[in-house]
Amino acid sequence: MGRLLQFAALAFALALAALPTVAGEREPGAKLKVVTTIPDLADIVREVGGERVEVTSIARGKENLHNVISRPSHLVALSKADILVQVGLSMEMGFIPALLEGCGNPQVRPGGKGFINASDGWQPIQVPAVLTRQGGDLHPQGNPHMNIDPRAGRHFALRIAEGLSVVAPEWKAEFETRRDAYLARLERAEKRWLEFAREWRGRKFVVYHQEFNYLAEVYGLQIVANLEVKPGIQPTPNHLAQVIETMKREQCTVIATALWSKNDFVARVAEATGAKVVELPNMCGGIAGTDSWIAMLDLVHARLAAAFGTPVPPVQ
Ligand SMILES: [Zn+2]
The missing domain is CATH 3.40.50.1980 (Nitrogenase molybdenum iron protein domain)
Structure with a gap:
């Protein structure tokens, strides 16, 4: 996978160099192009962003999250994206670094204004006492599968509303209104789930x-x-x-x-x-x-x- 992607990245970088436009320049009022690593984040970006966003997800839902196969189409999507949303906690370390390396779009890299790490501020469980990848441990920063935590929807919605507003501050109030409506739905859902878990x-x-x-x-x-x-x-x-x-x-x-x-x-x-x-x-x-x-x-x-x-x- 690595070599194929490297080749694709090289071919892609050459193609990009031939293009007159540079990634990351959004026309005022244009929809935000958002790429997420998993469909969960895409769903919540749609909830918060409404008609202001166009979202695609790299993983489709059936994969092992530690072994998502990168494709040239993902590089294309990232090269044009205004925003990338990932879970973080090393969940995507098997595929995101190479894609970011190859996409030629600094805005969506860590430190860029279009990079949202949705686990920021989350307290992970199972954090190893000694940080090591020996023996192939895939959870070096603690357990990254926070998307199956019933409280994660709230956390993601807050991070996503903040991140979208950084790139499109003109729509901040709109994102916050939609975020609050979603948080209210989540509150009802969390009550329902607690009923399931009573015993x-x-x-x-x-x-x-x-x-x-x-x-x-x-x-x-x-x-x-x-x-x-x-x-x-x-x-x-x-x-x-x-x-x-x-x-x-x-x-x-x-x-x-x-x-x-x-x-x-x-x-x-x-x-x-x-x-x-x-x-x-x-x-x-x-x-x-x-x-x-x-x-x-x-x-x-x-x-x-x-x-x-x-x-x-x-x-x-
Ligand atoms: Zn895992």
Whole structure:
């Protein structure tokens, strides 16, 4: 992937050099061209930006967030973008640095006025005591999967409204009004989700990758094991045997997995333990009915309730 992208970047840089216009010069009143790394952020940019923004997302929803494949079309989009929104916390370190290197658009790089790091100000969990990438650890700054935290919508909306206003201050009041309307919807959604989670405290589950730890933390769920040896390191037979033993000892009967996970390992553990497998979205768009961030979290809560056998609150 790296070499292909480098080649594409070189070809692209040569093509850019031949163009008369320079990236980052927006016509007054023109829509903001926004690129986001994941569809969750694209949804919230649309909520806050309304008709003032045109948004595309690099990831589509089915990928492993640590292994999104970069394409020349992403370079083109970034070269023309006014704004890039990423989660940060090293979530996108596998693909964003090369794209930013190749796109020839300093405005959307860290430090540029069109760069929004949506995790700014967020307190990550699972921050390693010693910063190391040894052994392929993909979470060097703590757990980056904050988009599955029911409180993340609020955090993203605040960062995005600030960031859009930096690039288009003429629409600041409009962005703030739309942000506040979205925050009100989020408040209602968060109440609904709390109803789902009423009986979840202390419930146990196992995950393939550490994507659902914020959810566990918010509701007092216990993740008793990870199928991966560590983030990014596939299960080994020894490790799986330990997971099976732990699940039996802890009487854990639920395994949460995502579309991209190595689900043959998941199936093997489920068979050995009799556990139920619940497939959860790890971002918007990969599973039908999850195009909006709120709808995605609704689905996460509904599927977990079904897996735990806990009551589903009436539709409000
Ligand atoms: Zn991860």
